[in-house]
Amino acid sequence: MGCVTHPGGSPPKLGGMSTDAPRIQQDQAYYGDTYLFETTATVVAAGTDGDGAWAAVSPNIFHPKGGGQPSDEGTVNGIPVTPSRNDDGLVVLSGGTEALEPGTAVGCSIDAELRKRHAALHTAGHVLGHLGEARGWTSTGHSHYPGQARLDFSPEGLEAELATPELREQVRGELQEALDAVLTRGGAVSAATDAAGHRTVTIEGVNSEPCGGTHVARLEDLRDVRVLELKIKRGALKVRYEAEHA
Numbered sequence: 001m002g003c004v005t006h007p008g009g010s011p012p013k014l015g016g017m018s019t020d021a022p023r024i025q026q027d028q029a030y031y032g033d034t035y036l037f038e039t040t041a042t043v044v045a046a047g048t049d050g051d052g053a054w055a056a057v058s059p060n061i062f063h064p065k066g067g068g069q070p071s072d073e074g075t076v077n078g079i080p081v082t083p084s085r086n087d088d089g090l091v092v093l094s095g096g097t098e099a100l101e102p103g104t105a106v107g108c109s110i111d112a113e114l115r116k117r118h119a120a121l122h123t124a125g126h127v128l129g130h131l132g133e134a135r136g137w138t139s140t141g142h143s144h145y146p147g148q149a150r151l152d153f154s155p156e157g158l159e160a161e162l163a164t165p166e167l168r169e170q171v172r173g174e175l176q177e178a179l180d181a182v183l184t185r186g187g188a189v190s191a192a193t194d195a196a197g198h199r200t201v202t203i204e205g206v207n208s209e210p211c212g213g214t215h216v217a218r219l220e221d222l223r224d225v226r227v228l229e230l231k232i233k234r235g236a237l238k239v240r241y242e243a244e245h246a
């Protein structure tokens with residue numbers, strides 16, 4: 001799978017990229033532990049851009065929107081913030097960080113239920129994407145937003161196989177059956193980041209792919225994973241699905 005099409009988007013580079021400033025170290029704690037919902041952190045950078053004040057903290061538990069996965073919601077010192085990734089590769093927090101200066105200790109918290117829901121949808125997307133590709137389909141896009149999660153594949157060559165609602169329902173059922181088999185078998189989900197900052201996510205018995213998102217710890221943590229519908233629309237085969245965290 002190419003960088004454009006895998007469920008997690010391109011793994012981001014870590015730290016600052018500027019050549020005339022010291023590289024800012026930010027420990028992306030969400031890479032290592034999906035279930036770290038609260039932490040004390042230190043402000044490692046702060047500034048102002050077109051959208052207002054921002055601050056970067058380390059360790060950072062906030063997943064920024066990317067690769068089809070939505071941002072976490074959370075607070076710094078009890079004030080709601082919005083995470084995003086800046087051009088230097090830092091995860092920055094805006095909306096409630098005006099008064100923060102580098103070196104300050106802060107209390108960080110994310111919405112645990114939302115994190116778990118996003119991780120469940122995203123991990124299920126990995127599995128379903130793999131099953132589609134195992135059928136010979138080519139991934140072209142994805143979204144893991146709650147209520148509108150879907151994987152897109154190229155419809156080329158599938159017109160006959162998916163020509164009628166009955167045929168699409170049959171393939172949907174086959175995908176569900178394959179999905180159920182993988183989930184019944186279960187397996188660990190792990191991630192490793194190399195020295196260059198490239199992160200690879202491995203689902204035991206499924207596959208490994210580059211990804212910067214959040215995932216459940218084991219496939220057993222997923223429940224109610226359902227392939228909802230297949231349809232060919234605007235030049236893509238769209239496979240809608242749902243997933244919950246156990």
Ligand SMILES: [Zn+2]
Nearest residue numbers: 008201211213
């Ligand atoms: Zn992922």
